Amino acid sequence: MINAIIAAISSVTVIAAEIGDGLKAVGAGLAILGALGAGLGIGIATGKAAEAVSRQPDAEAKIRGTLLLGMIFAETVALYATLVAILVLFTIE
Numbered sequence: 001m002i003n004a005i006i007a008a009i010s011s012v013t014v015i016a017a018e019i020g021d022g023l024k025a026v027g028a029g030l031a032i033l034g035a036l037g038a039g040l041g042i043g044i045a046t047g048k049a050a051e052a053v054s055r056q057p058d059a060e061a062k063i064r065g066t067l068l069l070g071m072i073f074a075e076t077v078a079l080y081a082t083l084v085a086i087l088v089l090f091t092i093e
Contacts, residue, residue, distance in 0.1 A: 028088045034081025038074040045070050 049067040053060050 024088055024092055028085040031081055031085040035078040038078035041074045042071050
């Protein structure tokens with residue numbers, strides 16, 4: 001009887017470890033969605049900046065500066081999302 005209980009507990013432990021690995025992958029996938037949002041944001045911002053320059057060529061320098069600042073912030077978010085995904089995959093036990 002005791003052997004059966006020990007076997008059942010060890011099989012539950014193995015299943016829990018496999019589920020934990022799967023949940024880590026799901027968490028990393030959700031974390032990397034931040035990079036997707038950053039990519040979409042940069043694409044939309046670049047398109048709008050091109051429209052703005054075509055309407056007002058004199059303001060090109062101001063538009064370019066604002067665009068670059070926004071792109072820097074968006075890329076920072078993407079890098080943080082990638083870092084979180086890597087940490088979730090490799091550091092959580």
